Amino acid sequence: MSHDILRRAAFYRAAARVDQLPADRGREVAFAGRSNAGKSTAINVITKRNALARTSKTPGRTQQIVFFRLDEDKRLVDLPGYGYARVPDEVRRSWAKLVESYLTGRRSLKGVVLLTDARRPFTELDLALVGWCAAAAVPVHALLTKSDKLKRGQAAQTLAKAQRFNENTDVNLTLQLFSALKREGVEAAADKVCGWLED
Ligand SMILES: Nc1nc2c(ncn2[C@@H]2O[C@H](COP(=O)(O)OP(=O)(O)OP(=O)(O)O)[C@@H](O)[C@H]2O)c(=O)[nH]1
Ligand SMILES: [Mg+2]
Known part of the structure; x- marks a missing residue:
């Protein structure tokens, strides 16, 4: 699959409130996950x-x-990341409101890429997010990321365990190992994203 369209990405807009979202038309794919999981x-x-996307060491x-x-018409x-302990309650509540209403009300949203750390995948907040996506019938593709921090055998075990976990939940998500550092799984992830964008 050609991934050429991804190279055309350019900053478009930032929204801190639901009323600042760009027009809800065309197709978009969102990246979600804990603070510091590696979305950007x-x-x-x-x-x-x-x-392109600003990355940081400060979650x-x-x-x-x-x-x-x-x-x-593609974006x-x-x-915004979640699960960062040193965030005031008020910020946490406004995060939940913004992200939940985006995920459940966005017609152009065709899929969510969920970044979850391969060393401790699927935290409670990850699962809450998966629940919102399931409620909105938005498919989720999980990247078990920073897989470079695991030995090969450990990574394979983590993937198998996550797959078993997934089979026992009602939400169906796809998943793979991913490392931005070692460039592992980048093509597979790009395929998924392009598939959703093209339908
Ligand atoms: N080892 C390793 N480090 C990574 C990987 N991906 C991201 N990181 C590091 O993780 C840190 C956080 O990455 P970001 O991409 O800024 O994370 P984010 O999810 O966008 O974080 P927020 O915007 O704060 O929610 C940075 O120091 C990255 O260099 C990876 O695959 N392997
Ligand atoms: Mg980020």
Whole structure:
């Protein structure tokens, strides 16, 4: 599958409130996950545009939904991270409101890429997010990320365990190992994203 369209990504807009979202038409794919899981890094390696999405060593910084435009009616979306302990309750509540209403009310949203750390995948908040997606009938593709931090055998075990876990839930999500650092699984992830964008 050609991934050319991903290379055209350019910053489009940021929204801190639902009324700031761009027009809900065309097709978009969103990246979600805990703070520091590697959402922005994944967007950069998948688009092969190194400085596109801002990455940081300080988790919990981005509290906005950031839109990248691919063409007239296709977009990638960087969702604000969650699960960062040192965030005031008020910020946490406004995060939940923004992300839940985006996920459940967005007609152009065709799929969510969920970044979850391969060393401790599927935290409670990850599962809450998967639940919102399931309620909205939005498919989820999980990237078990930072797989470079695991030995090969451990990574394979983690994947198998996550697959078994997935078979025992009613939400159906697909999953794979991913490492932005070692460029593992980048093509497979880009295939998934392009498939959703093209339908
Ligand atoms: N080892 C390793 N580190 C990674 C990988 N992907 C991202 N990181 C690092 O993880 C940190 C966080 O990455 P970001 O892409 O900024 O994470 P984020 O999910 O966008 O974080 P927020 O915007 O705060 O929610 C950075 O220091 C990255 O360099 C990976 O595959 N392997
Ligand atoms: Mg980020």
